[in-house]
Amino acid sequence: MAKRTSRPAARASAGVSAHATVTTPAPLAPGAPCPCGLPAAYGECCGALHAGRSAAPTAERLMRSRYSAFAVRDAAYLLRTWAPGTRPPAVDFDPRLRWTGLDILATTDGTAFHTQGTVSFAAHYEIGGERGVQREDSRFVRVQGSWLYVDAIS
């Protein structure tokens, strides 16, 4: 059972649930399969992006790494890959929620030849024994060579 911290209730902001902030990423071994669904070990895939050893070359790759950051509860990575204009003050994770898979449904632009792009995805999760899916068309921009998440179109 999760212990409640002594922090005051987290601020709610658009699209971010207001549950207790988890400051420590959930442990995931570098050799574990990457949560993003690519056939690679976490340490060689999104783990390298989370650790700052490499940068996402495409909007889709950034989307995958952000999904993995939700899965391992890496708030710092989510915040630094969020466009300043839409970035929330904090990212709070629901400790009951477990992300179980990601499907990339479609992309537009978002390559090294573009400065913006969209990624449509379905993110699967489980909460309290119930399965759910979050579908979103996300907008991304590339600023000084780095892809950043902007917001959801739908």
Ligand SMILES: [Zn+2]
């Ligand atoms: Zn990955």
